[in-house]
Amino acid sequence: MGSGLFRDGKELTDDVLKNLESLHIPDDKAFGWPAWIQDIECPVCPCCKIPMELLYQLQDGLHLNLGLKGGKAFLFWCRMEKTGTLLCQP
Numbered sequence: 132m133g134s135g136l137f138r139d140g141k142e143l144t145d146d147v148l149k150n151l152e153s154l155h156i157p158d159d160k161a162f163g164w165p166a167w168i169q170d171i172e173c174p175v176c177p178c179c180k181i182p183m184e185l186l187y188q189l190q191d192g193l194h195l196n197l198g199l200k201g202g203k204a205f206l207f208w209c210r211m212e213k214t215g216t217l218l219c220q221p
């Protein structure tokens with residue numbers, strides 16, 4: 132069973148995740164890995180079928196009121212096609 136988290140198209144192993152825990156940022160940030168509120172929902176690029184990477188994460192109510200009841204918005208992208216998709220978790 133994998134972690135379900137990806138970076139540069141490769142799934143992160145549990146060992147890598149353990150080392151990255153100290154860098155976990157729950158607020159507004161660019162890049163890195165998503166601070167999921169609910170289940171992991173890594174989107175896959177509709178063109179090349181590779182897991183998309185986090186481009187930006189926004190914490191509702193921190194700098195913007197997104198109407199997500201304290202949730203988060205995640206903007207993912209595929210650097211190959213420059214395609215993006217927005218996910219929200221209230």
Ligand SMILES: [Zn+2]
Nearest residue numbers: 176179209211
């Ligand atoms: Zn793609």
